[in-house]
Amino acid sequence: MIARKTWREVRGMTIAYFLILEALIASAILYWPEIAENLPQLGALKNMLPGEFMKRMFQGIMDSGFPAYVTVQQFFKGINIAGIACAVLIGTGSISGERENGTLDMLLSRPISRSRILFHKWWVLALCVMVPVYLSSATIPWMELWIDPKTIENRCSFGGLMHASWRASLFCLFFLTLTMLFSVFLREQVKVAFAIGGIIVLQVGMFFVQVLRHYSIFRLSDYDVYWPMMIGNRDFARTFWGEDIWLIVAIGALYGATWWRFRKMDL
Known part of the structure; x- marks a missing residue:
């Protein structure tokens, strides 16, 4: 009952979210032939880019072409x-x-208990955040057929797309659970949005400052993370036990704090 109610409330946003992901990657793929044609001339721009990580992204596209471009865009x-x-x-x-x-x-x-109410809301919202990531990534091989095959020297590996989708969806789940934690502590939605927005702005700002990047959580959702997954240089077990497990532990801790507060909070 709680799960159905939650789904009815967010299904419109979930569909819109999926369509936005599709529109973003479709427009990027359709633009690829023009980029591929002018890529040699664009190489001169690399040294003008701020930050070593942006230069690595640009160099990756120049060296590996379409799969690296999709990694950045998707x-x-x-x-x-x-x-x-x-x-x-x-x-x-x-x-x-x-x-x-x-x-x-x-x-x-x-x-029903408050614990069950919270859990049924959380798992439905988790699926709404995570599933569209996989669905959108799964359409990329089909979208490759829309453009001239001569512009694609190497196609995206479906396994690589799914591996990268796992990390990306897990990263989104972290932010969902963090937001739910603030949602049980703060009584007004605008205050929740302001608090989470402040955290995200701070973390993004740190990510784009070279000396602070190491301390930004967005290092876990960086091009340098996704690209090795896309080309199969990092197997699932290695990334799961190396980095993913800590994201899962963090999500579990956030959910535990949310559960503790939800059980005790007043209306």
């Missing part, structure tokens, strides 16, 4: 923007939205 740009935005948007209203609308007391009056 994962570094598209999901880091649209995915996190969706996670924050639906997470903001998860609890504080119910409180503002006056439906939280009705929700808690149901003959």
Whole structure:
């Protein structure tokens, strides 16, 4: 019952989120032939780019072509923007939205525990954030057929796309759970959005400052992370036990704090 109610509330946003991801990657792929044609001339711009990581992205596109370009467009740009935005948007209203609308007391009056209420809301929202990432990435091989095959020397590996999607979706889930934590502590949605927005702005700002990049959480969703996954240089087990497991632990800790607060909070 809780799961169905939650899905009805966010299904429109979930579909819109998927369509935004599709529009972003489709427009990028359709633009690739023009970029590929002018890539040699664009090489002179590399040294003008700020930051070593941006130079590496540009050099990766020059060396590896289409797969590196898709890595930047789908994962570094598209999901880091649209995915996190969706996670924050639906997470903001998860609890504080119910409180503002006056439906939280009705929700808690149901003959089920608060723990189950929170869990059923969380897993539905988690799927709404994560599944569109996989679906959008799965359409990329089909979109490759839209453009001149002569402009694509190497195609994207489906396994690589799914591996990168796993990390990207996990990263979005982290922000969803963090937003839900703020949603149970703060009574108004605007305050939740302001708090999460401040954290994201701070972390993005640190990411683009060379001496501070190491301390930004966005290092976990960087081109340097996704590109080895895309070309199969980092197997799933290695990345899972090396970095993913810590993201999962962090998500678990955030969910635990959310659960603790939700069980004790007043209306």
